[in-house]
Amino acid sequence: MTVNKESGRIRRHNRIRRRIIGTKDKPRISVHRSxxxxxxxxIDDIEGTTLCAASSMDKSFREKHKSGGNVKAAEVLGEMxxxxxxxxxxxxxVFDRGGNLYHGRIKALADSARKAGLEF
Numbered sequence: 534m535t536v537n538k539e540s541g542r543i544r545r546h547n548r549i550r551r552r553i554i555g556t557k558d559k560p561r562i563s564v565h566r567s568x569x570x571x572x573x574x575x576i577d578d579i580e581g582t583t584l585c586a587a588s589s590m591d592k593s594f595r596e597k598h599k600s601g602g603n604v605k606a607a608e609v610l611g612e613m614x615x616x617x618x619x620x621x622x623x624x625x626x627v628f629d630r631g632g633n634l635y636h637g638r639i640k641a642l643a644d645s646a647r648k649a650g651l652e653f
Contacts, residue, residue, distance in 0.1 A: 546632030553629050554578050562614070562626045562653065564642060566633055570601045573614045573642060575626060585617040607638040611645030618651055625652045 555561025560575040572588035587610050588594065589601025594613070598606055618626065633639050647653070 542632040544632070549629065549632065553627050555627055555629075557584070558623075559625045559627060560584050560618075560623060561629050562646070562651075563629045564631050564633070564639060566631065566638055568602055571607055571610055571638060571642065573610055575614065575618055575621075575623065584623065585614070585621055587613040587617060602638075604638055604641045607642040608645040611642040611647075612649045614642075615646045615649030615651040619649075624650075628653045 553561055555576050555578045557577045557580065560577050563574045563576050565572045570589045572586065572590070574586040575584040576582070577584055589598070589606050589610060594601065594606075594609065598609060600606060618624075628643055630639050630643075635643070643653075
């Protein structure tokens with residue numbers, strides 16, 4: 534039984550992570566969502582390395598967008614991570630929502646990454 538929302542999210546995250554493994558050819562898209570910001574990484578779990586990353590705290594993002602924690606910011610980050618992945622030669626990935634519900638900002642990020650050409 535969950536005590537609060539955060540402990541429920543952590544339980545969901547651990548359950549999901551048992552099944553999801555990223556490789557160099559098909560990395561894991563890890564999403565971290567806070568109230569004010571969103572960050573996303575492509576991770577190779579076998580090597581334990583981050584292949585590329587995008588965040589609403591990046592200087593290039595902040596120059597164009599005021600807020601980093603809304604649906605519009607998530608859409609922009611989805612496009613940014615897809616472009617970064619394509620520049621590294623990555624076409625397919627595995628989506629790790631981090632225990633968050635697939636709704637709102639998480640869904641917007643995933644949809645925009647798919648539209649930009651990343652397959653998962």
